[in-house]
Amino acid sequence: MKEQVLNSIEYLVIFIGILLTTILVAFLVNRFFKRLIRRSTEEMNNDPTNYLFLRHAITTLIYIVGFSIAIFMMPSLRALASSLLAGAGILAVAVGFASQQALSNIISGIFIIIFKPFRVNDRVELRELTGVVEDITLRHTVIRDFENKRIIIPNSLISEEIIVNSNFDDNRICKWIEIGISYDSNIEKAKAIVKEEILNHPMHIDPRTQQQIEEGGELAPVKVVGLRDSSVNLRGWAWAKDAVDAFKMGCDLLESIKLRFDREGIEIPFPHRTLVHKNTPTNKGKETL
16 A cells, blocks of 8 residues: 555656656747747847747647656556547547637648748738737737737638738838828929928938839829819828838828928818808798788
8 A cells, every 4th residue: 555655656756747847848948949039030130930930839749748748657647548549539530620720720820831921020901900920829820019919810810811911022111192282282392392301301212223213213203193172182102111111201201291381382271162152032022011
């Protein structure tokens, strides 16, 4: 009896030891990958997507192997595992139905890593959501929106969505600067002001190729794009190196163009409505009592 108790304690110590070792190894692997990702991203400016996904995959594998070994080392749990294996056919069918969605997410995650429709740190839009891809795990993709909220989307769903990726292959962004002027304002003068403000902005870049420069391609063109009820709409093409600079530049240009228009006498109109009042003819044959 005493020997049985000692054996049980020994098995329990081994079981707990294996679990603790598994947790420790997973922690060290996570720490190693975090340092590797930080060094690769900050010092070498590499894409961290593959490292992040590999970190999640290896950590999951460590837990599966460690827990399996721990169960195998416990005779009582080993007997339970053998009983489960005896009904492996039924178990496989049950697990298959239960894990369809999980397997779909894992396979979709692998496809995302292989084909890279988006990567970590890419700015993406899908449906009404906009944010930066923060992580891609075995099950889901994490997107951080511009209010610092995390949007968790299963990989199987995001792989079927139409995604607008601002950083795919080329980080440069063309920011449309659209503004309306009144019909009484000088169009050529307004276009010259918009173009001058775009060219003077420090975040504006030259997107033209050498061939376009040699052919005299215009830098920061400004065109009339619409004649509305109360305004002539102008559009200027301003380029920035990435989406963040494009947003800042767009805000700055709207403000600076508005101030220049005020100084130069260019009117930005508000909607006008003309009311016509028609007098009804009086009935001459009637007398008012």
